Amino acid sequence: MKKLLLDVDTGIDDAIGIILAAKRADVVGITTVNGNTSLDYATANTLKVLNLIGRTDIPVVRGADRPLLREPHFEVSVHGNDGIGGALKEMDAGEPASGFAPDFIIEMAQKHERELTLVLTAPLTNMALAIRKEPRLRDWVKEVVIMGGAVRVPGNITPTAEYNMYIDPEAAKIVLQSGLPITLVGLDVTEQTLLTDVEIGRMQGSPEGEFVKDSTGQYMKRYKEITGIHACAMHDPLAVGVALDRSFVRTGRLHVDVETNSDLCDGQTVADFSNWTGKQPNLDVCLEADSGRFIEYLVETMKM
Ligand code: BDR
Ligand code: CA
Numbered sequence: 001m002k003k004l005l006l007d008v009d010t011g012i013d014d015a016i017g018i019i020l021a022a023k024r025a026d027v028v029g030i031t032t033v034n035g036n037t038s039l040d041y042a043t044a045n046t047l048k049v050l051n052l053i054g055r056t057d058i059p060v061v062r063g064a065d066r067p068l069l070r071e072p073h074f075e076v077s078v079h080g081n082d083g084i085g086g087a088l089k090e091m092d093a094g095e096p097a098s099g100f101a102p103d104f105i106i107e108m109a110q111k112h113e114r115e116l117t118l119v120l121t122a123p124l125t126n127m128a129l130a131i132r133k134e135p136r137l138r139d140w141v142k143e144v145v146i147m148g149g150a151v152r153v154p155g156n157i158t159p160t161a162e163y164n165m166y167i168d169p170e171a172a173k174i175v176l177q178s179g180l181p182i183t184l185v186g187l188d189v190t191e192q193t194l195l196t197d198v199e200i201g202r203m204q205g206s207p208e209g210e211f212v213k214d215s216t217g218q219y220m221k222r223y224k225e226i227t228g229i230h231a232c233a234m235h236d237p238l239a240v241g242v243a244l245d246r247s248f249v250r251t252g253r254l255h256v257d258v259e260t261n262s263d264l265c266d267g268q269t270v271a272d273f274s275n276w277t278g279k280q281p282n283l284d285v286c287l288e289a290d291s292g293r294f295i296e297y298l299v300e301t302m303k304m
Pocket of ligand 1: 011012013014037075078121122147156162164235236265
């Protein structure tokens with residue numbers, strides 16, 4: 001089984017990604033960060049999801065409660081006030097493990113040297129802090145899979161920026177320029193990877209399936225307002241899927257940088273397809289996904 005560490009801002013699709021990872025991989029820990037919702041909600045939601053699936057053995061460690069330089073910006077219209085659309089309201093969250101997420105990332109990377117894949121499905125604040133503190137992460141981490149960015153399609157929070165990149169672009173710049181072996185799973189592929197009522201119907205009969213149904217109502221309504229399609233994009237679950245099985249996507253090796261100094265374009269991921277910059281490629285960027293096969297795998301996993 002692959003060893004994964006997840007960094008999340010739970011978030012409806014983070015929650016589904018957590019369930020997928022917990023069922024299909026050896027998850028050594030989950031770190032939380034400000035993003036879709038506050039750090040407190042993101043942490044409580046993560047603990048509740050683990051409680052739901054009987055995996056309270058996975059340690060959850062809190063991280064940054066704000067971006068490096070900017071103010072938080074919550075996506076209430078998609079994820080609800082509490083981050084998971086009001087689902088699991090009655091469930092007891094319990095307590096997170098002690099410690100600070102960037103330190104925990106460093107500790108786990110050293111402990112599982114060259115075995116650990118980091119799956120980052122949130123603003124990259126924790127990872128940037130970890131990289132700044134411990135440059136040897138480059139030698140210790142096997143792979144980093146990031147849900148973020150958009151290289152050939154528009155943004156989902158501004159005309160040009162994807163949410164995770166937009167919230168903390170300075171952190172994203174540090175991470176993308178770190179020299180770590182990174183795969184970027186952006187909107188180019190995640191917006192093709194949709195869960196509809198049909199698949200949610202097929203998941204019913206398990207607590208996981210009910211959670212997906214309860215949590216995605218508002219998300220689907222909002223997605224329909226924006227795109228005209230009654231569905232929800234499986235951004236973060238696809239990133240987990242790519243960490244588990246690379247064959248879900250086709251990637252290209254590209255130089256990608258993040259804009260941090262433009263009112264119009266902050267958070268935009270700019271990919272150099274024609275080598276205008278002359279810079280060496282720094283990322284594997286997902287350009288196509290076998291979305292149908294991935295969604296099928298997700299549905300089957302939810303029933304496991
Ligand atoms: C990303 O932003 C968040 O709203 C989702 O959880 C996902 O990580 C998609 O742009
Ligand atoms: Ca997320």
